Amino acid sequence: MTNEPVILTRALAKSYGNLAAARDLNLSVARNRITAFLGRNGAGKSTTIKMLLGMTRPTAGSGTVLGKQITNTTESCELRRRVAYVAEDKPLYGYMTVEQTIRFASSFYTDWRRDVEQKLVCDFELPLHRKVKMLSKGMRTKLALLLAFARRPDLLILDEPSEGLDPVGIEYLLQVLVALSAEGVSVFFSSHQIGEVERVADHVCILDKGCLLMDTSLDQLRQFYRRVDLVFSAPPPEREFRISGVQRIETSGRQMCVFASENAEAVVERAHDLNAVSVEVAPVGLRDIFLETVRET
């Protein structure tokens, strides 16, 4: 195993007419990690994933997946053999039954794992003889996930895998992700479920309006991101707190709230030097970090 990233893009961009769906993306997704891809609706997540898999052509820039050029037709074909992908809209043939769908899909892959397939049919409680068009949204998602999980890919790319799943289904999904990761599969998934991302992801990328705004490990976020609430006896001097690591300052009367992505101890020290009456430090959850990140632009 090399340490080469499983996904690497350089200034990757995609425009639809005047609309820039992705701009200047420099994405690097590490091997053997679970990486979450966050962003608001329309931030460009699905467009990015489609470019990676050769389903849409980039307007500019380049990229590799598992070391293969995404814009080279032959290499794109090679990389797709080693990537399992679940699309956002979970396209399946409505006229097939669940069992027919599984047999149909498995016939394409030499790396199909019957044992995993059978376990998932059981865990997901999939009705084998029901037609796909009669399935609920959650069941469709489960079937689409099964078709990806039952292979032995090097990289798993999932576009909103938990959409439509109930809490029990989400728990199974996360357990499967963890198990595959333990077997050495790299995972890259987009999601709006911050709670699940916060639990299983090693790394998080945040995309907004086509730009990559954050690319960091969750350990890093947990360790350094802090909210410091301060109270002063007179209106506080905001500019004293414009130091490295401080993302945003909000002042209201004698109160001040400082969001710091690092360097919180310097904020506290400064507050003491300026005779703050009260200093409170609290960790910031991924939800708030996300909201902070996408509000800036």
Next chain:
Amino acid sequence: MFFKLIPTTGQPLYLQLMQQIRHAAETGALRDGDQLPGIRTLAEKLVVSPNTIAKAYSELEHEGLLELRQGSGAFVCVKRRTRFLADQVHMARRRIRDLIERLRDDGLLDQEIRRAFEAELLYPPEIVTKR
């Protein structure tokens, strides 16, 4: 063994796991020679990334509290130092309890005491000694 990792506490999950294993060894819940679950098993049970477990195990191996054997898992090795640390932690707890009791007598609410601790812990060690 029961472990509980909380994603929102502002502490990396691997550090939480390390502390809980260390604590279990200090209290005697884990004894010398006890075996911990494999990385994959524990990752699936806690539903966290296997890297979290792997990092905690390898750091604890570095500290000498765990011995990782290829293919057969992680084993606890409790040395004398661990027990000494347990006594120290025990004493520290008593002192903290006394201090908290006094602060409560002064009329501070638990929430306020907790925040004060949080804020003071953020001071790097050298600043504390300068005072």
